[in-house]
Amino acid sequence: LLMGKLWHQCPAAATGTANYRGAVPTSICWFRRDLRLADHPALVAAVEAARADGSDVVPLYVIDPALWRTAGANRLAYLAASLRALDRSVGGRLVVRHGDAVDVVPAVAREVGAREVHVSASHEPYGRRRDRATESALAADGASLRSIGSPYAVSPGRVRKADGEPYQVFTPFRGAWLDHGWRDPAPHPRSVPWATLPSDGVPDAPETGADLPEAGEAAARARWREFLDDGLAGYASGRDLPAHDDTSRLSVHLRWGEIHPRTLLADLAEVGRSAGRGSGAPSSDDVATFRSQLAWRDFHADVLHHHPSATARSLRAVLPDDAWATGTDEEERLAVWAAGRTGYPLVDAGMRQLVATGWMHNRVRMVVASFLVKDLHVRWQRGAEHFMAHLVDGDIAQNQLNWQWVAGTGRDAAPYFRVFNPVTQGLRFDPDGEYVRRWVPELRHLDGTAAHEPWKVGPSLFASDDSYPERVVDHAVERRATLDDLHRGRG
Numbered sequence: 001l002l003m004g005k006l007w008h009q010c011p012a013a014a015t016g017t018a019n020y021r022g023a024v025p026t027s028i029c030w031f032r033r034d035l036r037l038a039d040h041p042a043l044v045a046a047v048e049a050a051r052a053d054g055s056d057v058v059p060l061y062v063i064d065p066a067l068w069r070t071a072g073a074n075r076l077a078y079l080a081a082s083l084r085a086l087d088r089s090v091g092g093r094l095v096v097r098h099g100d101a102v103d104v105v106p107a108v109a110r111e112v113g114a115r116e117v118h119v120s121a122s123h124e125p126y127g128r129r130r131d132r133a134t135e136s137a138l139a140a141d142g143a144s145l146r147s148i149g150s151p152y153a154v155s156p157g158r159v160r161k162a163d164g165e166p167y168q169v170f171t172p173f174r175g176a177w178l179d180h181g182w183r184d185p186a187p188h189p190r191s192v193p194w195a196t197l198p199s200d201g202v203p204d205a206p207e208t209g210a211d212l213p214e215a216g217e218a219a220a221r222a223r224w225r226e227f228l229d230d231g232l233a234g235y236a237s238g239r240d241l242p243a244h245d246d247t248s249r250l251s252v253h254l255r256w257g258e259i260h261p262r263t264l265l266a267d268l269a270e271v272g273r274s275a276g277r278g279s280g281a282p283s284s285d286d287v288a289t290f291r292s293q294l295a296w297r298d299f300h301a302d303v304l305h306h307h308p309s310a311t312a313r314s315l316r317a318v319l320p321d322d323a324w325a326t327g328t329d330e331e332e333r334l335a336v337w338a339a340g341r342t343g344y345p346l347v348d349a350g351m352r353q354l355v356a357t358g359w360m361h362n363r364v365r366m367v368v369a370s371f372l373v374k375d376l377h378v379r380w381q382r383g384a385e386h387f388m389a390h391l392v393d394g395d396i397a398q399n400q401l402n403w404q405w406v407a408g409t410g411r412d413a414a415p416y417f418r419v420f421n422p423v424t425q426g427l428r429f430d431p432d433g434e435y436v437r438r439w440v441p442e443l444r445h446l447d448g449t450a451a452h453e454p455w456k457v458g459p460s461l462f463a464s465d466d467s468y469p470e471r472v473v474d475h476a477v478e479r480r481a482t483l484d485d486l487h488r489g490r491g
């Protein structure tokens with residue numbers, strides 16, 4: 001690694017008002033949701049620009065108080081750990097600055113005389129607004145914001161129908177996404193001349209009681225390797241069983257860009273060429289199913305790109321306004337659900353897993369979301385908010401659009417009349433009751449499927465205040481109410 005120059009700082013430079021004496025223009029790589037060095041086209045561009053100028057690259061991260069304030073404790077703790085890992089991989093030179101990026105980024109550019117700030121594009125509404133404003137602020141100083149790549153295999157907005165319109169439905173989107181294809185992973189920059197600049201340092205994150213995964217690019221790559229070796233074979237059938245650790249657990253690494261989906265897709269293509277050969281090897285179905293999950297991730301980002309209001313508003317209104325719980329009623333239902341005390345074991349296990357680990361299995365995310373919206377009649381936005389407060393992989397596109405899918409309000413969504421039955425889902429996907437017993441200690445003494453229907457054991461189970469709760473609602477009754485509301489909504 002070439003060590004960057006230690007700039008001699010003018011006294012005023014710390015305030016961002018003056019240039020570094022004698023500095024040649026430096027290029028900036030502004031990290032956001034791309035906390036890695038490998039397969040990073042914007043970093044490659046920053047390094048090329050610096051080499052052309054005989055200068056250095058500033059690895060910049062801006063702690064935006066607007067985002068820091070609103071992200072849940074788990075995401076902040078994870079982000080802080082990931083930033084520390086990134087700092088180690090740039091030789092301790094990560095430049096962390098606090099403040100509104102629209103002010104901070106141009107200030108750093110002025111400080112080092114940078115003409116170019118390189119980024120992977122943002123596609124969420126907040127990031128797009130911020131980048132437009134930052135671009136204008138940089139332009140006023142004669143500098144530019146150069147966007148290369150995105151956190152997705154195919155950048156949102158690219159996959160379109162023959163008539164140029166965006167896809168509304170996942171399956172044809174996936175077909176066109178596969179036809180479109182993606183670039184090969186970008187080459188790893190071998191030696192980067194990192195600049196040395198004062199840094200505000202990575203702030204301490206608030207305390208979180210959750211057991212979070214290891215953060216950073218090395219941890220992401222190790223997890224992916226492990227999954228390729230031991231987890232991908234059988235993924236197509238095992239991914240729906242919450243008791244088994246059969247999914248990749250890559251969502252958090254993808255969320256922070258510690259690994260790029262392009263890297264995963266390139267490795268999958270390699271595995272796919274020998275799929276099914278040899279016992280224990282992943283089948284072509286395993287490979288295709290995993291690739292499909294990455295297509296869902298790109299699809300949701302694409303939908304949000306075309307419909308930024310989907311972060312807060314239903315893309316389709318399916319129920320009349322008076323179908324929803326309001327006031328104290330809504331708060332009480334939400335509280336029971338969030339605490340994992342609905343009396344429906346699979347729902348409660350999921351909600352407790354979320355609080356304990358900042359993560360929940362996908363099958364269970366669907367069941368708990370359906371329960372909140374269709375059994376407790378609480379609007380999806382409230383549930384999505386609770387998820388965002390706890391999920392370590394919480395991502396506005398994936399979270400809001402998955403909620404809209406379950407709630408039946410998305411463009412491509414589960415039909416509203418499909419109401420997940422929390423008991424039959426448990427019997428089907430957790431047939432031994434193992435997942436439920438893991439997360440609901442009050443039910444540990446119940447064997448097998450009995451853990452999914454504790455009310456069959458008799459009233460003794462619900463005897464005291466700290467015992468397992470009785471069912472908060474009757475699923476059959478609430479399902480009927482939901483279907484009636486749906487018919488009224490159709491008018």
Ligand code: FAD
Pocket residue numbers: 239247248249250251252254255293294296297300360361362363365366369387391393394395396398399400402403406
């Ligand atoms: P794997 O099964 O190993 O899948 C591999 C990757 O594919 C995941 O890491 C993820 O990037 C992608 N993927 C898988 N399923 C989906 C899906 N349904 N939609 C989009 N991408 C998918 N995922 C998030 O990353 N952030 C969220 O905030 C989020 N909120 C959700 C809320 C609800 C109500 C639901 C039903 C799903 C949500 N998901 C979210 C999608 C999914 O549950 C998680 O991506 C998955 O559980 C992560 O575990 P994994 O990495 O082991 O998944």
